[in-house]
Amino acid sequence: MEIKNNSAQRSEALAKLRREYLHKGLDESELDADPFVQFRHWLDEAIAAPFLEPTAMTLATATKDGKPSARVVLLKKVDDRGFVFFTNYESRKGEELSENPNASLLFYWDALERQVRIEGTIERVSKEESKAYFDERPFASRIAATISQQSRVVRSREELEKKFDELAMRYKGEIVPLPSFWGGFRVLPGLFEFWQGRENRLHDRFRYSRGAHGWRIERLSP
Ligand SMILES: Cc1cc2nc3c(=O)[nH]c(=O)nc-3n(C[C@H](O)[C@H](O)[C@H](O)COP(=O)(O)O)c2cc1C
Numbered sequence: 001m002e003i004k005n006n007s008a009q010r011s012e013a014l015a016k017l018r019r020e021y022l023h024k025g026l027d028e029s030e031l032d033a034d035p036f037v038q039f040r041h042w043l044d045e046a047i048a049a050p051f052l053e054p055t056a057m058t059l060a061t062a063t064k065d066g067k068p069s070a071r072v073v074l075l076k077k078v079d080d081r082g083f084v085f086f087t088n089y090e091s092r093k094g095e096e097l098s099e100n101p102n103a104s105l106l107f108y109w110d111a112l113e114r115q116v117r118i119e120g121t122i123e124r125v126s127k128e129e130s131k132a133y134f135d136e137r138p139f140a141s142r143i144a145a146t147i148s149q150q151s152r153v154v155r156s157r158e159e160l161e162k163k164f165d166e167l168a169m170r171y172k173g174e175i176v177p178l179p180s181f182w183g184g185f186r187v188l189p190g191l192f193e194f195w196q197g198r199e200n201r202l203h204d205r206f207r208y209s210r211g212a213h214g215w216r217i218e219r220l221s222p
Contacts, residue, residue, distance in 0.1 A: 021197025023113040026204040028219065035192040035208040035215055036080060039116060042194070043078070046109045058106040059085065059187075061096040069096065075105075076133060082186040083118060084125055086133055088150035090181045097122050103187050113197030120189040130183030135175075142176040143168050193220070 032038040046054040055075040062068045069092065077084035083105055088094055097103065105118040134142060147163040154160055192208040205220040 020199055021113045021201075021203065022199055023197065025198050026194065026196035026206065028206065028217065031194070031206055031217060033215065033217070035189070035194075036078065038194060038208075039118075039192065040078065042109070042112075042114060042116060043075075043107075045112060046107070046114075049109065049111050051109065051111065054109065056107075057083075057085075058108075059093065060104040060106070061093050062100050062102065063096055064099040066100075069093070076184070082120065082123075082188040084129075084184050084186045086130065086182070086184045088145070088148065088182055089124070091150035093151075094181075097185060103185075105187055115193075115195040117191075117193040117195070118187060118189045119191040120187045122185050122187055125184035125186050127178070127183070131178045133184065134178045134182065139171075139176070140168070143171065145182050146176060146179050198222075 032041065043054070053074070056072050057075050058070050059073050060068055060070040071093065073085040073087060073093075075083055076086055089098075101121045101123075103120065103122045105116075107114075107116040109115075134145070137145075143164055147160070147167050190210045194206045194208075196204040198204055201222060203222040205222060207218050207220050208215045209218075
């Protein structure tokens, strides 16, 4: 559908954009009792599908008085405890997570008509874990992470490039040390929700909540 330039026509056109979700449904009998196993099934299918960034997830954080913010980060590891991503600990998200340890993750895989919501608390991964991942990154990414004061105002692109070139020269052929302000966070989930689009907007939604005796699964109204 063509989206018009005029703003009234554009909002009308946006409101009319509509498609049916016909991929396939999700039945309770197909769900794994363990939400991490269920997540891995869906992640494997997303990786096999033609997405550019199947591991991209929206991370929502909040200040201590509950003012939210969101941005995309890449999932780098899922283990039995949680979901790991890497970032600058002094960035806006890093600061919000140090004053408020609650976080939410969101995956949206449109070609599969699937969404996964994850909510939990956060911990920093160990220095060793951060270092192991940092050392695996390409040289230029290690230099960029080191010179970037992520989320701070920067005077110009030239200033960034100059810092990058200087540090790249300094560490040429050498090991770039892990910066003290850079590393991983692990989201420890207390809640998952798996959403599968269905026809007539009667979507399938299953929530897993962590209780004293394991995970409880409930179907939610679309
Ligand atoms: C596809 C994609 C992947 C990204 N992956 C990361 C990431 O893994 N870590 C990260 O710190 N920022 C990543 N970013 C940049 C963040 O979205 C964001 O701009 C940056 O982390 C600063 O966020 P903040 O100011 O809220 O802290 C990614 C952005 C996109 C669009």
